[in-house]
Amino acid sequence: xxxxxxLVIDQHIDKSAYSGFVESSxxxxxxxxxxxxxxxxQDSDNTGIHNLHAFPAKYPPALPRLFxxxxxxxxxxxLDPMVGSGTTLLEATRMERYGIGSDIDPLALLLxxxxxxPPDPARAFQSGLNVCNRAYFALERDRSAVCREIQNRFDDRxxxxxxxxxxxxxxxxxxxLLLQIEAEPSPAVRQFLRLxxxxxxxxxxxxxxxxxxxxxxxxxxxxxxxxxxxxxxxxRRLRKNVASIEQAGRxxxxxxxxxxxxxxxxxxxxxxxxxxxxPPYAANAIDYMRAHKFSLVWFGYPVDALSLRRKEYVGxxxxxxxNGISLPKPVQQVVxxxxxxxxxxxxxxEGYYQDMTQVMREAYRVLQPGRxxxxxxxxxxxxxxxxxxxxxxxxxxxxxxxxVAGVGTRRIHRDRRMMPASRHAGNGSTIEQRMHQExxxxxxx
Ligand SMILES: C[S@@+](CC[C@H](N)C(=O)[O-])C[C@H]1O[C@@H](n2cnc3c(N)ncnc32)[C@H](O)[C@@H]1O
Numbered sequence: 130x131x132x133x134x135x136l137v138i139d140q141h142i143d144k145s146a147y148s149g150f151v152e153s154s155x156x157x158x159x160x161x162x163x164x165x166x167x168x169x170x171q172d173s174d175n176t177g178i179h180n181l182h183a184f185p186a187k188y189p190p191a192l193p194r195l196f197x198x199x200x201x202x203x204x205x206x207x208l209d210p211m212v213g214s215g216t217t218l219l220e221a222t223r224m225e226r227y228g229i230g231s232d233i234d235p236l237a238l239l240l241x242x243x244x245x246x247p248p249d250p251a252r253a254f255q256s257g258l259n260v261c262n263r264a265y266f267a268l269e270r271d272r273s274a275v276c277r278e279i280q281n282r283f284d285d286r287x288x289x290x291x292x293x294x295x296x297x298x299x300x301x302x303x304x305x306l307l308l309q310i311e312a313e314p315s316p317a318v319r320q321f322l323r324l325x326x327x328x329x330x331x332x333x334x335x336x337x338x339x340x341x342x343x344x345x346x347x348x349x350x351x352x353x354x355x356x357x358x359x360x361x362x363x364x365r366r367l368r369k370n371v372a373s374i375e376q377a378g379r380x381x382x383x384x385x386x387x388x389x390x391x392x393x394x395x396x397x398x399x400x401x402x403x404x405x406x407x408p409p410y411a412a413n414a415i416d417y418m419r420a421h422k423f424s425l426v427w428f429g430y431p432v433d434a435l436s437l438r439r440k441e442y443v444g445x446x447x448x449x450x451x452n453g454i455s456l457p458k459p460v461q462q463v464v465x466x467x468x469x470x471x472x473x474x475x476x477x478x479e480g481y482y483q484d485m486t487q488v489m490r491e492a493y494r495v496l497q498p499g500r501x502x503x504x505x506x507x508x509x510x511x512x513x514x515x516x517x518x519x520x521x522x523x524x525x526x527x528x529x530x531x532x533v534a535g536v537g538t539r540r541i542h543r544d545r546r547m548m549p550a551s552r553h554a555g556n557g558s559t560i561e562q563r564m565h566q567e568x569x570x571x572x573x574x
Contacts, residue, residue: 155200155499155500155501155573156501156532156534156573158199158200159196159200159501159503159534159535159571159573160534160535160571162195162196162199162200162537162571163534163535163536163537163569163571164535164537165195165537167192167195167537167538167539167569168539168540169189169191169192169539170540172189172190172191177373177376177377178219178244178247178373178374178376178377179214179216179219179244180373181240181243181244181324181328181370181373181374182214182236182240182324182327182328182331183328183331183332183333184213184214184236184237184240185415185417185420186213186407186409186410186415187213187214187216188216188407188505189216190216190219190220192216192405192505192539192569193207193209193216193217193220193221193405193503194220194223194224196403196405196501196503197217197220197221197224197226197403197405198224200402200403200500200501201226201402201403202402203224203225203226203382204225204226204227205226205227205402205403206226206227206229206400206401206402206403207221207226207227207228207229207401207402207403207404207405208228208229208230208231208396208401208403208404208406208495209228209229209230209231209404209405209406210230210231210389210391210394210404210406210488210491210492211231211232211391211406211407211408211409211443211488212230212231212232212237212241212386212406213232213234213237213241213407214237214240214241214244215230215237215240215241215242215244215245215386217230217405217406218230218241218244218245218384218386219244219245219380219384221382221384222245222380222381222382222383222384223380223381223382224381224382225381225382226382227382227383227384227385228245228382228383228384228385229384229385229387229396229401230245230384230385230386230387231386231387231388231389231390231391231394232388232389233388233389233390233438233441233442234417234418234421234442235388235421235425235428235430236327236331236417236421236424236425237417238386238388239320239323239324239327240324241384241386242320242386243317243320243321243324245380245384245386246317246384247317247321247374247377247379248315248317248318248320248321248374249318250371250374250375252315252318253318253321253322253367253371253374254367254368254371256313256315256318256322257322257325257363257364257367257371258364258367259309260306260309260310260313260322260363261306261360261363261364261367263309264302264305264306264308264309264360265305265360267305267308267309268301268302268305272301275301275304275305275308276301278304278308279291279300279301279304282304282429283426283431284431284432284433286431286432286433287426287431287432287433290422290426290432291426293339293350294338294339294340294348294350294423295337295338295339295356296339296356299337299338299356299359302337302358302359302360303326303330303337303359303427305360306326306359306360306363307326307427310322310323310326321370321374322367323428324370325363325366325367325370326363326424326427327424327427327428328366328370329359329362329363329366330343330423330424330427331343331420331421331423331424335348335351335354336356336362337356337357337358337359337362338356338423339351339354339356340423341354343420343423347416347419348419348420348423390441391406391408391443391487391488391491392443392484392487392488392491393487393491394491394494394495396495397495398494398495399495399496399497399498400495400497401495401496401497401500402496402497402500403500403501403502403503404492404495404496404501404502404503405502405503405505406492406502406503406504406505407504407505407506408443408444408485408488408504408506409442409443409444410444410506410507410509410518411444411478411481411482411508411509411511411516411518416439416445416446417442418435418436418438418439418442421435422435422436443481443484443485443488444481444484445480446477454483454486454487456479456482456483456486456525457524457525457527457528459520459521459524460482460521460524460525461479463478463514463516463517463520463521464478464479464482466514467511467512467514467516470511470512470513470514471511471512474511474512475511478511478516482521482522482525485522485525486525486528486529489522489525489526489528489529489531490529492572493529493530493531493574496574497574498574499573499574500573500574501534501571501572501573501574502526502531502571502572502573502574503569503570503571503572504522504526504569504570504572505539505567505568505569505570506518506519506522506567506568506570507541507566507567507568508566508568518568519536519568519570522570523536523570526570526572530574531572531573531574532572532573532574533570533571533572534571534572534573535571536568536569536570536571537568537569537571538566538567538568538569539566539567539568539569540565540566540567541565541566541567
């Protein structure tokens with residue numbers, strides 16, 4: 130379910146599940162969990178359904194699982210207001226909780242939806258094969274009709290974008306696939322096939338586009354790249370993704386995926402039992418839209434509209450003045466330290482902590498008293514100054530009413546993370562240096 134508006138949560142919780150579960154002790158349970166091993170180096174479950182599509186900076190499933198398991202009961206509501214690839218949501222439903230995930234990124238929403246409500250694998254596979262066969266046939270029979278569709282469907286700027294990043298041949302194959310996917314009558318199968326389609330474009334290698342390293346960094350056009358056949362790649366992706374949903378089976382709990390801004394959630398006060406989330410890093414270390422627009426344009430989003438949407442992402446680098454939120458003094462001091470070296474970067478950082486103040490306020494509002502919120506963040510360096518995300522976000526959280534139960538640390542395993550880090554190893558001022566450690570901030574309302 131992707132929707133805007135108030136979400137009404139059924140009171141379906143089994144009260145008997147509460148026996149032996151004392152909310153007042155959650156504080157100490159949370160503190161203890163934060164002192165344990167949060168690296169999850171041995172966690173092997175980042176495969177299968179958690180890998181249906183590339184997504185930068187997702188956390189290991191074992192991380193939300195740990196907090197969900199110890200801080201909630203079956204039937205309770207677990208929220209991730211910045212749900213990304215849906216890791217928290219899927220783990221919540223697997224443990225029979227009611228998962229709610231919101232995001233403003235259309236690809237994150239699509240991915241979360243498919244993960245928590247996958248279609249019947251056999252039906253999806255057959256439909257995907259039909260899509261491939263019919264796409265081949267359409268190109269053979271009347272390629273000019275497919276070309277006309279490309280001309281008519283996109284505005285000028287979007288077409289220029291497509292012409293720059295995709296060969297004519299690839300555009301025609303993608304359009305032929307898309308026309309067949311759109312004809313699929315089952316919404317769950319159609320969403321699954323769209324995800325397979327997106328998965329052949331937004332990949333580390335740049336997939337069938339002319340870009341390289343789309344999932345990680347700023348895309349570059351590769352001179353001389355000869356992309357593989359989009360239809361063949363789609364068939365390969367289909368097989369892989371069908372195997373993933375087959376292996377995963379169906380979840381026991383229920384999930385709602387909301388297109389909503391974490392700074393203004395369509396949820397009632399005190400309606401959530403646990404929040405586990407990882408916001409974007411300060412000052413846009415990862416620009417989600419920059420990569421995601423490569424597939425989103427095919428789904429009908431004009432390039433200009435997507436560029437505008439970037440301003441809504443927490444951590445974006447577009448300067449916007451005057452949302453009027455004043456930061457706690459120690460946080461303002463960190464901003465001012467950056468400001469002495471670079472006024473623009475300081476404004477961006479200030480905007481980030483202001484956005485995060487709104488996110489924290491909403492988290493506090495929707496959480497039940499006595500319940501916990503877990504924020505996973507990384508610090509970044511701006512002009513050599515540590516932005517001290519763990520400390521600053523702790524201050525921001527306290528300013529909106531939370532109590533900080535503790536802050537855990539975890540090492541990022543770069544070989545497993547969808548991050549730009551490892552490409553720049555050894556370069557002193559890069560993301561490699563900035564993101565080697567994450568903080569897990571535990572809060573109690
Ligand atoms: C670090 S990712 C989350 C990754 C997630 N924990 C996972 O395992 O896949 C941060 C997410 O925040 C989302 N986001 C950024 N600004 C947002 C906003 N204003 N409201 C809701 N989500 C937002 C991004 O689209 C992105 O999906």
